Amino acid sequence: MPWRNNKALSSTQLRKRLLLASISLSLLVILTFCYVGYGVAIGMGEKVESQAYSQQAEAIANAIERQQQRHPDYFDTLGQRPLPEFINTAGKHLVALHTANRHIIKGPSPLFIRHEKINQLAMAEADRFVTLDDSRFYVTRSHIGNQGALTLIWRDLSGVNLPTHILLRIVVTALLTFGIAVWLSMIMSARIARRFQSASHALEELAMRDSLTHLPNRNALISSSPENVRCGALLFLDIDRFKDVNDAFGQDVGDKLLHAFAQRLLKLAGPDSDVYHYRSDEFVVWMPSLQKEEVTNAAFAMLYECRVPLQVDNASFELGCSIGAACYPIHGHLFETLLRNADTAMHRAKARRLGVQVYDDKLAFNSTIKVMLRSQLRSALQQNQFVLHYQPKVVMETGTLIGVEAIVRWQHPEEGLLGPALFIDLVEQSGIIHVFTRYMVESAITQVQKWCDMGHQLPVSVNLSAYNLLDTAFVPFVNSQLEKSAVSPSLLEFELTESAAMIDKSASKRTVDALLELGVKVSIDDFGTGMSSFAYLRDLNVNTVKLDRAFITHIVDDIKGQKVVEGLVSLCRNLDLEVIAEGVEDRRQADLLQKLDCHIGQGYFFSPAVEADAISQLLPQPQAFRYDYVANN
Numbered sequence: 001m002p003w004r005n006n007k008a009l010s011s012t013q014l015r016k017r018l019l020l021a022s023i024s025l026s027l028l029v030i031l032t033f034c035y036v037g038y039g040v041a042i043g044m045g046e047k048v049e050s051q052a053y054s055q056q057a058e059a060i061a062n063a064i065e066r067q068q069q070r071h072p073d074y075f076d077t078l079g080q081r082p083l084p085e086f087i088n089t090a091g092k093h094l095v096a097l098h099t100a101n102r103h104i105i106k107g108p109s110p111l112f113i114r115h116e117k118i119n120q121l122a123m124a125e126a127d128r129f130v131t132l133d134d135s136r137f138y139v140t141r142s143h144i145g146n147q148g149a150l151t152l153i154w155r156d157l158s159g160v161n162l163p164t165h166i167l168l169r170i171v172v173t174a175l176l177t178f179g180i181a182v183w184l185s186m187i188m189s190a191r192i193a194r195r196f197q198s199a200s201h202a203l204e205e206l207a208m209r210d211s212l213t214h215l216p217n218r219n220a221l222i223s224s225s226p227e228n229v230r231c232g233a234l235l236f237l238d239i240d241r242f243k244d245v246n247d248a249f250g251q252d253v254g255d256k257l258l259h260a261f262a263q264r265l266l267k268l269a270g271p272d273s274d275v276y277h278y279r280s281d282e283f284v285v286w287m288p289s290l291q292k293e294e295v296t297n298a299a300f301a302m303l304y305e306c307r308v309p310l311q312v313d314n315a316s317f318e319l320g321c322s323i324g325a326a327c328y329p330i331h332g333h334l335f336e337t338l339l340r341n342a343d344t345a346m347h348r349a350k351a352r353r354l355g356v357q358v359y360d361d362k363l364a365f366n367s368t369i370k371v372m373l374r375s376q377l378r379s380a381l382q383q384n385q386f387v388l389h390y391q392p393k394v395v396m397e398t399g400t401l402i403g404v405e406a407i408v409r410w411q412h413p414e415e416g417l418l419g420p421a422l423f424i425d426l427v428e429q430s431g432i433i434h435v436f437t438r439y440m441v442e443s444a445i446t447q448v449q450k451w452c453d454m455g456h457q458l459p460v461s462v463n464l465s466a467y468n469l470l471d472t473a474f475v476p477f478v479n480s481q482l483e484k485s486a487v488s489p490s491l492l493e494f495e496l497t498e499s500a501a502m503i504d505k506s507a508s509k510r511t512v513d514a515l516l517e518l519g520v521k522v523s524i525d526d527f528g529t530g531m532s533s534f535a536y537l538r539d540l541n542v543n544t545v546k547l548d549r550a551f552i553t554h555i556v557d558d559i560k561g562q563k564v565v566e567g568l569v570s571l572c573r574n575l576d577l578e579v580i581a582e583g584v585e586d587r588r589q590a591d592l593l594q595k596l597d598c599h600i601g602q603g604y605f606f607s608p609a610v611e612a613d614a615i616s617q618l619l620p621q622p623q624a625f626r627y628d629y630v631a632n633n
Helices: 002-070 085-090 115-122 158-208 218-222 242-249 251-269 292-306 335-352 361-374 377-382 424-430 433-453 474-485 505-518 535-539 559-574 587-595 612-618 627-632
Strands: 094-099 104-106 128-132 135-143 149-155 232-239 274-279 282-288 310-312 315-317 321-328 356-358 386-395 400-412 416-418 460-464 492-497 521-527 544-547 578-582 600-602
Touching (some): 002 094, 002 158, 115 149, 218 335, 361 424, 433 460
Antiparallel strands (some): 094 149, 274 282, 386 600
16 A cells, blocks of 8 residues: 555654664764863863972972071072982973072973073963963972072973873774764664554554544545556445434444445455545545446446445345546546545435446536635625526417516626526525525516516516525515515416425415415426425415426427326316426427427527516517517527
8 A cells, every 4th residue: 555655664764863863962972072071181181280290399399498498598599500409300391490589490401491481481370381382381389488489380291192192092982982872873773663663553553544444544545646557446435324324223333334334345346446434424445457438337336236235233224325436547646636526426426316427527617616606606696696587488379478487697707697507506505595586586576567667567487495485584575575666466476396395395385375365476397306296286276387398308209208298287287277388499399288288388499598678679579489480580
């Protein structure tokens, strides 16, 4: 695994760094030791020499004092006679003796210095080392009875050789110490590295492996990258409705089921593939060498095998899942990119109940643009960027315009005119659905009023969301707008989708009844799809049913489809409901629908949704959508 290689590499680097740090620290300590040791040695040497010179000076002074007692003028004539033997013996490195009456005795030639230098040294502070012309001297003073002071000057010859001698010993000691330190550092770094590897492996298991399924986790996946492969596929699996298992059987059973599912994925993926537990009920399978053409079949095969019941605690569970696939290198060169794209495809597969979805660029565009649009909804509403277009409803036999459906568009400043499929679900999720619907209703009523002022009573239908049916303030708002504009309630119609009406039948019934009491009409949009139930036709007092375009698209060549439409129309007629066919695209469809007793149509055969001004131009023409007119225009 790539993430394991990275760990091994970091362990080797750590060992090198530990060794380098240990050697550096040892070298620093040794240098400090040498510096301090050398200084201490020099200090101790000077102290010993100082004591030796002081003792010699005291011995010379005592000898002179004894000579003075025998010969009273001895001190005064000290510089006029040869150097006494006791001075040569006691003062091996003695340069000169300096008395108050300037009588000086000079040393032998190897120690000879000039008279003026002796005078300078004689004036120096006593009991100190003095450096003069790159030579070191030691100056002492002794008092001989009442004769005065005697200054003794010594040349420090041992001080020249002492540092070299000490330094040599220190260097040898430092080299030996350094060698031992390096050896110990290597041993210590090896031991520390081994302990680190052990601890790192334990941490790796915690950070890179899921404790529940024992599979590599999300961290391991993101830290990896495809290596040495030319192709491959990353499958993103999400277990459908797994939360229901946890709610019904408890977290413990859910955990066991996830573990069992993980083991099944390992077997299905095979030894050449890698399986990761991404999070919660989501798994990722990396299948190297899988060709793009084989991805769909491989994903569906895995999908079917995953549905085989799993036995957990004497219970059998059949788990469905949704799979999104991204192919390497077409959809990305890194796991992070492949993962994002496979996740996008998985959500589409789950939303559309496709089972498997392979990523393509359209998914990326829709995903990207929806993220952008979601962040701009409120400002778009404030800036009135949402506009209504109107699609005609036509009596197909005569071509008479009897109403229009208001379809919202987003006049985006950068993306242009956007259809509702791109943003309606975003509006419902964003929390502005109530404000948005009120804006649409107000705009529609304003347009109806304009047409009334032109002398045309043209009904307009507006789509409602399921959330609007739960809004207790919505009906009073509609009533206030109708009263404010003096528009007849019969010119306003609300279209409810079949699935929206079935979310809360009691709430839907209250809202529909309240709208009917105002005189507003209500229709069911996309009839025959979604909940596949006709029970609400009995419970809701609607005026119109609009047949979904899915029944109309292939009706000419689909005999069964014709029978279904005929049955739906017959049912609606028996319930005194008006029927409108959506998605009428050509004349053959229009002719066949009339034979099936459906006489009102809406679709591109007559007109797409257009701006209000285009509808205004058609209003003076009573039969603007006759077949011959449509064919020629």
